[in-house]
Amino acid sequence: MKNQKSDKVTPRIASGFMELLPGDQIAFNSMLRIIQDVYESFGFLPIETPVMELADVLLAKGGGETDKQVYRLTKGDTNLCLRFDLTVPLARYVSQYANQLSFPFRRYQMQRVYRGEGAQKGRYREFYQCDIDTISDNLSVSNDAEMPAVIYEVFKKLQLPDFTIKINNRKILNGIFELMNIVNVSKDILTIIDKLEKIGREAVESQLLTLGLDYKKVNLLLLFLSLSGSIGAIDSIIDQSLGRDSNVNLCNGLEEIKQVINSLEAYGIPRNNYRVDLGIARGLDYYTGTIYETTLNDYPEIGSICSGGRYDDLCKFYTDRNLQGVGISIGLTRLFYQLKTIGAISSNKTSTSRVVIAPFDYKDRIYAMQVAKSLRSSEIPCEIYLDDAKLSKKFKYASNLGVPYVIVVGDSERSKNTVTLKDLRTGEQKSEIPIDLAIATINWEKNHR
């Protein structure tokens, strides 16, 4: 697309991609780093996989909704695809290096994935997933309990608005389906249930009726799905309605979810940050046990901001070894967009510098470099305005970037080994003070505000 008036190409990006200005990128990166730090504090190990994989490997599972969205490319006679999630690459990685990994294998991976779906507001074709998974031959339910502990730490450290981690167990749903004799349509039911929050109870009701369920069954099912809160109370309602002991899935599911709930207290998660909720189902059919969704209490319309669950036989397309896993995923690109939309992200930090050093004249640049070196030795990120410009322009530059301090150095400062420090927020100026005093002033704030 050439510009009509000149021979220039109009600078633009393809639709469906998020690109941020530096201030927002700083906020985004700080979220990434917090998530990474929490994942590491739980001992998860980092991996990164190539953005493109061999088509026959990545699409081994084949079919499905995802298939149509995959970005494909060829190089020579090699068919390649861009990764569309981090779970398939994980399965491939674990299968490929199984002999060099220690199990339980606890890995985190924070990379962008690619889906060529129709671009719409808040849906991106390139987006970060921040995943953790624990993989082992024989994974105890205690691992399922660890996931909400990680989610809680992440969202607390991210200072998100009030959130609730909703926990369910696929076995409970399956047990209910079995006892109600509706197993034959269970996959369809899960898909419909998954839309409960989005399309509302009435729509779900009518969709369930079209599956051939009678009105009584639909009502009973929706009663169960509306259960949330104390697992003891939920257990007794199910027991009274269906008789839980007669069904293995139901027994196991209720037992597992109790174990998970008991552990959450040990991890120190406040009672109001989690809840058993039989209404969450996760559409994906590969979950087999515990499932999670996390929502912001005051913004239900955003939907789940961190989901996951327990699954069996992760590597079945690549190896005979039967490995189980449990994991969660944060879709950070979409979350960032949503948090911006509701005003929950402050971009008041729009620079990495805490100080702009403004040499009065080009002759003062060498001295400015020495001052910068001293600041950096004291862990103060700073930059020097190195171009020819009036002092007022240098101040304006600092102020536009939201940098809190300007240090001016001129003849007088240079000859006396001092600096003039100005706090742009208060206007307060300390003229010709020793460098060490300036450093102490700036660092005092870092430690006390």
Add this chain to the structure above:
Amino acid sequence: MKNQKSDKVTPRIASGFMELLPGDQIAFNSMLRIIQDVYESFGFLPIETPVMELADVLLAKGGGETDKQVYRLTKGDTNLCLRFDLTVPLARYVSQYANQLSFPFRRYQMQRVYRGEGAQKGRYREFYQCDIDTISDNLSVSNDAEMPAVIYEVFKKLQLPDFTIKINNRKILNGIFELMNIVNVSKDILTIIDKLEKIGREAVESQLLTLGLDYKKVNLLLLFLSLSGSIGAIDSIIDQSLGRDSNVNLCNGLEEIKQVINSLEAYGIPRNNYRVDLGIARGLDYYTGTIYETTLNDYPEIGSICSGGRYDDLCKFYTDRNLQGVGISIGLTRLFYQLKTIGAISSNKTSTSRVVIAPFDYKDRIYAMQVAKSLRSSEIPCEIYLDDAKLSKKFKYASNLGVPYVIVVGDSERSKNTVTLKDLRTGEQKSEIPIDLAIATINWEKNHR
């Protein structure tokens, strides 16, 4: 590629891609974070651009060697390319958001780029570039001096073996070409000179002769290119041989390089970490002033590990605004491979955990979770072995991962609110000590070793 004995797909990746085991990934990530921290300490602002861009935008410059290596894909009727460097996306970004950016615009960008070149040892089709650039309408040479200061800080913090930042100025080379009347073949000469370190003096000599230069000129040229060390001495040799005052380029180039060298001392860079070297040329024809290469003194065969320079009119394909820039790039994927090869990277840290908490029995898991919470509150990353296994297997897991400490909790510890702490490196064990003492012991080491 199906496995012959079963219906499994052989797990593998395409050739030319680097994929690391977690221990190496930890080392790699720590390098990434050090580079990022140094870039930010100089006030560079982060940006990230989409992995794919519109073909007409990304290839606006057109032609060239790069063009053949570009990964192309189509989605609907949109032609897209994967980014092959970070400079073209920077030019597009700056042009697109010019009104929302503050100039001088100082940005860093650390992302992977894609080149479908023939895969060979140490050359990758997907590799990280870690770039900084300063962009402005009227960029003083002082900005050129800042780049070696950043390179020095990065490589010092990365604890690389002895390195030298070699500095040259394209104007000096151009001035010499002008005075020697060989401007007509200057591009070819630069390409040949760029291979000096790789193919040796003799091969360069014979290639220069085929350009039509006579033997005397080739010798004189190679004399100049072999000059390195004090800029004063270099200046006087050039002056005596060619008479520098008669050429504007030569005058300006020598003046600029002197300014750069004078600044390096102010930045506190030790004298033995930089050198003027007229022999470095950088093949790329867009450099117009200062150029940099960085080499490891004891491993010249590795070539430059950080290069860059000054260029004009960054955005000419997208806008009429004439912006100048200066920048450097670290090709981290290749550098990591090289450092591994020469044994300069220690992968002794192969886990993110400092402690594996081993519950004696499954009944002790809840207490283990409380202990883990205490450790994490004291900034000690740790994990719990949550599966059923003998204690010996739990110890083996910790030891395989290189985790220094194991904490065992059983009946006795649980009832007395204590832990048993074992240092796997020394074998020293402290039985049933208070949690606080265990924390103090582990943290003492962090602060004192």
